[in-house]
Amino acid sequence: MTTELTLFSAFIAGLVGSVHCIGMCGGIVGLLTMSLPDNVRQSYLRLIPYLLTYNIGRISSYIIAGVLMGFLGAQFSQMLPLENPRVVAMWVSGLFMIALGLYIGAWWQALTVLEKGGSYLWRKIEPLGRRFLPVKHPLQALGLGLVWGWLPCGLVYAILVFALTSNSAWNGGLLMLAFGLGTLPMLLTMGATAQWFTQFAQKLIVRRIAGFVVILFGLMIFLPHHH
Template sequence: MTDWGFIAAALAVGFLGSGHCVGMCGGIAGALGMASDSGKTEWQQLLSYSAGRLGSYTLMGAIVGALGAALVPALGPLRVIAGVMLVAMALYIAGWWRGLVWLERGGAYLWRYLQPLSARLLPVRSSSQALALGAVWGWLPCGLVYSALTFALAQGGGVSAALAMLAFGLGTVPAMLATGAAASSVRGLVQKTGVRLLFAGAILLFGLWTIWGGLGHGNHGAHGPHSAPQSGQSEHSHHH
């Protein structure tokens, strides 16, 4: 059963963490959004690039969700891990702890094989090229994406995890579109200390809320908002 509270949280995490995305992918989005010869912003290419990224994120979610459901049937431990990762991401965005860098280094192994493919798609001259570039760029090693993946993993199924990653990706779209339209001004805004700390604080609260639920407190610690165990019944997510 899909936990729509978690889906909404994934959307919010994507939006709040999108300042990190601007740093990682802002150069590409800015290049796609440069004014054309006619003086008009290439919105079609920007949207296609974002659609490609969202497709990759959704695929990642489906894969990790299916694997998680097969390997770890209890959601409680998965949600605790997801919450810990969100807390780590908040500290990362705030600049207080850089421990997630090792995760990005681990993902760099796959990126070595994909980067040449992305290079062949540049410069982008069509929406189909932008779509393909976004699909490849979605696999760029990124601590924020990996944190979102653990959040998706805690959904307990491929479909719900795919929806969570789609929601996360949608949350990052506004900042990426704005970056394409006004790269320098947006990058300057999200890099301000106050803005970063505000977003980091919100993600930290999401992480603590997730850990709290994973430990069995509140409705979302089980399989969904209506799955609290009744008297005399056993709920496997509370006994693993």
């Protein structure tokens, strides 16, 4: 499995999967923008520093989680009596990518089990985020992003499994960075654009197309690659 394909898959999963994120993260971005002073909210130029710092915080949390998962995966694969742990890792990440596509397309909601598990941890972290509200400064938005990056989300968890199979802390961090960058366009525009965009992105046909794209990437992982 080439690293480029894996990183590109993570980026595409972030890009098309952020359609699904709108329901969850959209509320948070709404909360962030609604707590800002009127003069900031009414000007997209003034809003940009807040949206950028919030998203830098969120993606930083993804990278930290990816580094941890990559490191744990590398340690774990050394302990397993497998001849080629990379092949096993490839199969696991491919299958997870397909599950992720089915989840985004609303065909199969198995990843909600992961979200339920994560919600226990989230109950411990969530009160920290409230300390940064109402947001009056971009640094507070950064802090809010760092905390809200741990919000339980099947999409994030699926890419974290990807990171777990990446075989190193560095690769795990890179994967989550690629995924985070993929989610940026949707979350940056959402902080500023009207409600119609959210409604469009949540249409079943849009989710199905996005899910189908991610499934294709999952299947591509199983194709033989030439190094």
